[in-house]
Amino acid sequence: MNGWDLLRQSDAVGAGVALVLLAMSVGSWVVILWKAWLLLRAHNDVARSISVFWQAPSVDDGLRNLRHFDREGLVGPLVESTQVTTAGTLAGAGDRSQQLTRLLRDALHSVLLKLQAGQVLLATVGATAPFVGLLGTVWGIYHALMGISGAGQISIDKIAGPVGESLIMTAAGLAVAIPAVLGYNVLGRYIGRIEADLEGFARDLRELLVTQ
Helix, strand or coil, X not given: CCHHHHHHHCCHHHHHHHHHHHHHHHHHHHHHHHHHHHHHHHHHHHHHXXXXXXXXXXXXXXXXXXXXXXXXXXXXXXXXXXXXXXCCCHHHCCCHXXXXXXXXXXXXXXXXXXXXXXXXXXXXXXXXXXXHHHHHHHHHHHHHHHHHHCCCCCCHHHHHHHHHHHCHHHHHHHHHHHHHHHHXXXXXXXXXXXXXXXXXXXXXXHHHHHCC
């Protein structure tokens, strides 16, 4: 019996669990492939962008050069935040060092939110998919046993088939959860490396502008 036959024989709860697992699997794989492509490009762009910026003769020239290398917009917003005028506001209170710290911190948080996009979905799928599959298994076994009990004579052959088919849901839950967990961990390592590069750049940029 294939998965389609099993789905057709399920009731509303079993079919709903199967569709939820399918949606989780599709969603997690879309995020994994999209994030892998984005982070690979961002990792290379951040290194090139930082190098190009420090080779420029001025901050304005460096910011113009970033437009050709910073395709994901990760380094540019940090530099642009330091050019914002905050005079006459509470954001402009304090010395130049405090202002730059505040501006760079806010810009860095916005950039990191972009990098973290999709990670919550992977973590959620990895944590909940096994339990969703287990729910489908428990309900399928209950449904199968109720059907067998109404059939009269009970034998091992009649029990083994429906119960074995119900256990497929547990395997499906694990098949959905494992790629999501692996993707979350691997992508998280790349995000951590990019985050460290951006934090280092923000710190160096702050020190440069404080002395100007």
